[in-house]
Amino acid sequence: MLRARRSTVVGLCFALGIALVCGGADGARASLVLTSGLGTTHAGNLVVNGSFETGAPASGTANQLYWATGTSLTPFGVPPGWSSSGAATSYASWGNDGTPAIVGSDVFPDGNAGMYFGNGAPVLVSQPPTFHANGAVTFPSPPSFTQFFATAPVVLSQTINTPASPAPSYSLSFWVSGEGAVSGQQLDERGIFGLQITNVLPGDPIQFLTVPNGVNNGFGTSHLYEFTFTPLNPLLPVDVAFINWGHFDLSPHGGFAFTTELVLDDVIVNAVPEPGTLALVAIGLCAIASAGQRRPARE
Numbered sequence: 001m002l003r004a005r006r007s008t009v010v011g012l013c014f015a016l017g018i019a020l021v022c023g024g025a026d027g028a029r030a031s032l033v034l035t036s037g038l039g040t041t042h043a044g045n046l047v048v049n050g051s052f053e054t055g056a057p058a059s060g061t062a063n064q065l066y067w068a069t070g071t072s073l074t075p076f077g078v079p080p081g082w083s084s085s086g087a088a089t090s091y092a093s094w095g096n097d098g099t100p101a102i103v104g105s106d107v108f109p110d111g112n113a114g115m116y117f118g119n120g121a122p123v124l125v126s127q128p129p130t131f132h133a134n135g136a137v138t139f140p141s142p143p144s145f146t147q148f149f150a151t152a153p154v155v156l157s158q159t160i161n162t163p164a165s166p167a168p169s170y171s172l173s174f175w176v177s178g179e180g181a182v183s184g185q186q187l188d189e190r191g192i193f194g195l196q197i198t199n200v201l202p203g204d205p206i207q208f209l210t211v212p213n214g215v216n217n218g219f220g221t222s223h224l225y226e227f228t229f230t231p232l233n234p235l236l237p238v239d240v241a242f243i244n245w246g247h248f249d250l251s252p253h254g255g256f257a258f259t260t261e262l263v264l265d266d267v268i269v270n271a272v273p274e275p276g277t278l279a280l281v282a283i284g285l286c287a288i289a290s291a292g293q294r295r296p297a298r299e
Contacts, residue, residue: 031230032200032207034134038226040173040268042110046160047240048081050174050267055080056113057095064095064102067115068154079115086154091118092244104183105263106212106222109175115156116179117193117262120149121247128253129192129208135223137192137208145245153194157241160269162231167271169230172197172240174267177222178260181214187247189256190219194243199236200229206243213260228272240269 042050049055057063057077065077068086078084079094086092093102093116100108108114124146127139147153162170176193180186191211198204214221231238248259 031232032197033228034136034207034225035228036134036224036226038171038173038228038270040171040226040270042268044165044270046162046165046170046269046271047158047267049079050269051108051110051265052079052094052113052115053111056111059096059112060098061095064093066091067094067156068092068119070152081158083157084155085152086119087150087152089120089150090152090154091120092116092154092156093118101177101182102263104180104185105177106182106214108265109222109224110266114263114265117154117156117242117244117264118179119154119244119246119261120147121258122149122249123147123246124249124252125192129250129255131190131210131217131219133218135210135219135225137210139208143208147246150246153243153245155241155243156264157239158267160238160240162237162269162271163235165271166234168274169228169272170238171270171272172227172229172268173224174242175222175224175265176209176211177263177265178211178213179263180260181212181221181263186215187213187258187260188216189213189248189250189259190217191259191261192245192248193262194241194245195225196239196241196243197227197229198239199231199233200238202232211260211262216256240267 057065065075066073067078067084068090069084070086071090072088096102096112100112102114102116125143127143130138190213194206196206212219212223244262249257251257
């Protein structure tokens with residue numbers, strides 16, 4: 001009986017190891033997947049200053065810095081580790097409102113500073129958007145945008161040195177909220193922002209995602225986005241960019257005329273261990289469990 005138990009445990013361990021290896025190989029074929037439950041951690045984060053705390057301005061609205069390069073507003077400052085772009089009229093700001101929130105957003109998940117992507121209104125989009133429960137926004141065909149206040153979107157980006165932490169895949173997470181999402185002055189409709197990751201999908205397409213506004217839908221006041229991705233060329237880094245065009249007017253498509261704008265915090269990229277490493281760990285744990293099954297023989 002004891003030998004049978006040990007054989008069963010070893011057999012299960014072997015099967016678990018094979019499943020982990022095969023599962024990892026299958027996952028590696030997907031280049032970019034919107035998912036959930038990844039459990040990303042600040043330990044091993046490949047993003048520099050992902051919570052925007054380094055170099056952050058003092059607390060309070062009066063101390064916020066305008067971060068979109070090209071803006072005519074002052075005082076100006078870009079978070080260390082990040083690059084930015086915008087237009088002269090961009091009013092994207094970095095900091096807080098005196099509490100760990102900005103422009104009436106939900107409370108930041110990490111630290112006291114966050115990024116508001118203010119860029120004006122109205123913005124028209126050529127195609128009707130569909131908002132999905134997981135936060136994805138899709139269009140019948142590739143959309144084009146017409147901005148009347150700003151001449152360009154505001155963009156915050158960083159080059160992630162993935163080759164320095166080689167892995168078959170990586171996990172990305174970031175927290176978002178919206179202007180006025182909890183302030184009692186909620187804007188009528190969810191917003192739309194773009195996520196662009198280079199060296200992941202051919203042509204580096206923009207992924208369109210939902211900005212929470214807190215009312216008129218079930219998306220809430222904030223949201224944690226999680227992705228897995230695999231670089232097309234593992235020897236090259238990836239660029240991660242967050243893009244905001246402004247307050248959309250969706251009334252031509254049957255929606256509200258004034259959407260919210262993006263608030264961003266806590267950007268994390270973790271390397272996902274080699275499937276073979278996970279399998280070895282699992283087999284090792286199972287071997288320990290198997291040893292625990294042993295009992296002294298009765299005389």
